[in-house]
Amino acid sequence: MKNKYVFGGAIIVIFLGLMAYLFTQSNIQYENNFQIVKTKDKTVKATGAWVKSKNYEINKQNRTFTFYMEDEHGIEMKVIFDGTIPNNFESARSVVVTGKYTNGYFHAKEILTKCPSKYEGENVKASGI
């Protein structure tokens, strides 16, 4: 019976240690305040909304996709993504970008778009037809 605990215990201790270390190394925080995003030196997941009025730009030479995002306080930031416009982007209500803020823009390595599942009441205003 002892062997069981020696083997199992040793493996678990090694892996838990390694895991705890790697977890802190590869840990990414979510941030929905762009004021903080702009000052952080670490990779973060910034969550906000696409600023539709500022449109987006697809640069084919450099293969980048540029758009503007704003957080709930209305703070805007420019986002440059290494890649092209993601599927579903146009209808995205909220966008999560993973990357770092440098040189006046957010350099995103990853984009995740969340789509609305239904039309929310507050966005639909009564019209006077």
Next chain:
Amino acid sequence: MVGSIVLSFALLCSLLAMVMYFLNYKGYKNTLNYGRIAYHAMAMLVIVAAALLWHAILTHSYEYKYVYDYSSSDLPLGFLISTFWGGQEGSFMLWLLLSSIIGIVLQSYSSKRGDLEPRVMAVFTLATTFLLVMVSPMFKNPFTYIWSDPMFIDIKNVNASLLSMPFLQNFIYSDGQTNQQFVKMTSDLYASLTSAGISVNQFIINGKGLNPQLLNFWMQIHPPILFTGFSMSTVPFAFAMAAMMKNDYRDWVKQSFPWVLAGAGILGLGIMLGGYWAYEMLGWGGYWAWDPVENSSLIPWIIGVASVHTLLVQRKSQNKGGTGKFAKTNLILCMLTYILVLYATFLTRSGVLGDASVHSFVDPGMLVYLFLVIFIGVFIVLGFGMLAYRWKYLSENIQTEESLLSRELALFTAAVVLCASAIIVFVGTSAPLISSAVETSFYNQMELPIVIIIGLLNGLSLLIKWKHSEGQELFKKSIPAGIATLVFSGVVIIFAGITNLMVILMIFATAFSLFVNLEIAIKIIRGNLKMLGAYVAHIGIAIFILGIIGSAVYSQEKDIDLVKGKTEQALGYDMTFTGWKPIDGGKKYAFNINVNKNGKKYAISPVMYISDYNNSLMREPAIRVGMTHDLYISPVGYDEGNQEAGTTVTLGVGESIDYKGTKITYTNFDQPDLTKMTSGQAISMGTKLTIEKDGKKYNIEPKIEGSMGNFSYVADQIKDANIKIQIKKVDPQSQKTDFIVEQLVKDTPEKVPQEVLSIQASIKPFISLVWIGIVIMVVGFFVSVGRRLKESFI
């Protein structure tokens, strides 16, 4: 309504079955039959409810919110059927339906094996009860009417001929930004419609449709298989509970073994199909992204596989009588498998992964969140409470120590390593709970050494005898497989020029496992084929890992711009974009690329389209499947070239303008019939212009036609004047109109437009091994099921 009533009765039956079975376990002999009747009544009611939901979907009954939200009238039959599980409510319904059917099998199975039935079924019906509460009108009911909560319905989905009804005008809204119009569906509107003698199904004539990413062949197969795996994971939990209830830990091992194996096989297949779907559909080139939703179904699978290993030890050590080894471990692992399935449900359904995952469901509300917490909490408390209650007895019945070099210990170590692997995925996947996340490198770095250990361990453990082996003997036995491993690994490493030490170790470990299993399998083929299961499964896993190494570590990728008609060279292929053609009735566009590799020619067509569903550009990759590698072409974008799209001019009535020597005068604007417009009837808005060219006068009448929310711009052209005019925008108040004016034959020859297709091409070496490996593994699982099923009669 009927559906909800049927489900409510099913819930009552489920509760009744649970109580009756429990009473029977407590010694009331005559309640067993009531339990059985109640269970079968429940299962039948659930099947009826499922049939009702399918019926509602197939007959386009948009009075149900679920049908409106996830289906549409233009969906083909296959996708309509799979709409059933397209949303939250329906996927719970699918889970419930499959659980009910599996319960019927389980009831029959357990009734033939001693006094097992009341205990197993009492626990199993607890699970179905929770699922039934989940789909009850309180929570995620698929039979909720569309008017029960106010909801905005796009006006294009409403019967246009009914839009003129006066009472309706108070319910029409428009979005200030997009000018889209909606009807606010409320219970008031429902009452008005009913009093006007109009049914909701006459009023709402189309649904929102299914997300285009779900419109894939595998949508029809992957969810049912995955949920079958989920449903089957309830069974080992029920068996473990049953064992603890009776305080007898001997028979449950044999009895639950076929279920554990079959469940793990099916869940594994389900997970793989999800990966294959991602590879074929999503276009990012991979099959596994360590996405929390994928991970959450992987965790219970790994634990289930771990339990197979320790169950085997207990089963084997029972041969000489007694309970056998690792009884506690087995109880814990079997219960954890189901609890982790519930945890996966919690993660994906409660909204906690909202920002973290591509396919997590949106926030379902506090009530559902709490209910999911209670659901999982009850099973944890019940399972582990029972274990704590029996702990003393179990500890006193522990078996003797094993030798260091015994297969028992090797198998136990395998389970521990698998658990460690599951813990890694668990921790990473749960990170969003503390509003954080891990990079995928976390998983890759952690799992790599585990895979190496698993490979070596798997090879060794099969060479070690039960109870005890001598070191020397083990060494001797491993010589044939060892030599084969060294040769194979050497060839692969040199041929592929691999320098990464971890990858070398991984290839070595995997090859060792592969060859040991092959060696044993070949020996067995001549003997008892039923014994083959484990070896086949392990061979499958080894092939799968080799596929991962090839496709993940050695895939090459390149971004290419293909100018139409111009051949580009990349990754050893000559590629020529030859043009596009509409497919699927003009809904999608296929971009044809001729590929030539060393004289072998074929065409490959990635697809792009703008989806009506979400107004977004959707892309589908094209894959050329090969024995040694796949060529994977993911479309990025398409540029039609700089064709002149005409000049936009703004004119008020009576004004004129000169366009390339042609005088254009805006003479008249036809005011549309506004009452017609608001009532949703088709209207036509005309403009009249005169054109003077070379002294001749012409009349031209571009128009806007259509009905509310669905206008088309009809251009008009005069050949003799070489001009084409289209309306772009009309301001109804000032009647100022934007026109797009262009020449039919251009004066100045422009430069030839260049059509450019941008793609991302990649080569995935040996990716087919990933799929082949899993399929072999699943076959192995089922060979074992056959064998263990025979042994399960006690």
